Amino acid sequence: MARRKKLYEGKAKILYEGPEPGTLVQYFKDDATAFNAEKRATIEGKGVLNNRLSEFFMTGLGNIGVPTHFIKRLNMREQLIRQVEIIPLEVIVRNFAAGSMAKRLGLEEGTPLPRPIIEFSYKDDALGDPLVPEEYIIAFGWASQQDLDDIVALALRVNDFMAGVMFAVGIKLVDFKIEIGRVWDNDYMRLILADEISPDSCRLWDIETGQKLDKDVFRRDLGSLTDAYTEVARRLGVLPTNVTHATKPTLIN
Numbered sequence: 078m079a080r081r082k083k084l085y086e087g088k089a090k091i092l093y094e095g096p097e098p099g100t101l102v103q104y105f106k107d108d109a110t111a112f113n114a115e116k117r118a119t120i121e122g123k124g125v126l127n128n129r130l131s132e133f134f135m136t137g138l139g140n141i142g143v144p145t146h147f148i149k150r151l152n153m154r155e156q157l158i159r160q161v162e163i164i165p166l167e168v169i170v171r172n173f174a175a176g177s178m179a180k181r182l183g184l185e186e187g188t189p190l191p192r193p194i195i196e197f198s199y200k201d202d203a204l205g206d207p208l209v210p211e212e213y214i215i216a217f218g219w220a221s222q223q224d225l226d227d228i229v230a231l232a233l234r235v236n237d238f239m240a241g242v243m244f245a246v247g248i249k250l251v252d253f254k255i256e257i258g259r260v261w262d263n264d265y266m267r268l269i270l271a272d273e274i275s276p277d278s279c280r281l282w283d284i285e286t287g288q289k290l291d292k293d294v295f296r297r298d299l300g301s302l303t304d305a306y307t308e309v310a311r312r313l314g315v316l317p318t319n320v321t322h323a324t325k326p327t328l329i330n
């Protein structure tokens with residue numbers, strides 16, 4: 078089959094032209110980056126796991142009525158998605174203090190927040206994705222007040238779903254990031270969940286032990302990232318067989 082036309086390459090994914098207008102193929106790479114790409118590595122199997130996990134979360138969200146870009150998984154590393162116009166914001170939802178919020182406010186990581194807190198960063202790698210208030214978002218025209226109200230409602234639904242799914246397998250959803258896209262049906266614009274939901278963009282802690290099962294394992298050199306993501310996939314029952322360490326044949330006695 079002729080190779081599809083590459084439209085965009087990001088840090089962890091590549092977007093190719095889709096088979097029909099209005100569709101794209103999203104390819105999950107094994108590349109990991111942190112600290113605005115200052116730290117990089119290739120982690121075998123990460124793309125396969127994130128493809129599966131994002132499929133699992135997006136399908137579940139679709140089943141409870143949250144609109145998403147996900148159409149179907151095509152193979153180990155690729156999924157068919159709806160083409161959207163990405164709103165240039167990282168929408169971050171926090172249930173417990175961690176990462177940049179813990180640092181900014183001098184809070185201990187893991188401190189429960191009084192309610193889920195949503196914040197927005199402007200998606201610009203050169204600027205390091207700065208935190209922006211709603212005032213900036215509206216003034217610069219990245220999204221309207223109505224869009225923001227819809228985004229907050231959508232983010233809270235995603236949070237409740239993800240927190241519940243994770244709790245059921247003994248994992249605490251500390252925080253996560255989502256991205257939102259616009260789609261048009263004739264003249265009618267809708268906002269839908271886009272990009273990915275995976276341990277690359279969530280903080281996931283084991284409820285019993287506090288063990289980190291997300292990208293902080295890579296950011297903070299806490300062990301094997303593949304093992305952590307495999308554990309999340311295993312608990313959720315979405316572990317594909319022979320994926321992560323499938324490079325060598327094993328002798329079966």
Ligand code: UDP
Nearest residue numbers: 169175176177178252253254277278279280
């Ligand atoms: N996050 C992300 N991409 C980013 C920044 C943050 O997926 O470019 C996720 C991150 O994995 C965490 C949440 O958003 O689950 C909150 O991240 P935070 O603002 O604490 O930043 P960090 O400490 O990761 O720099």
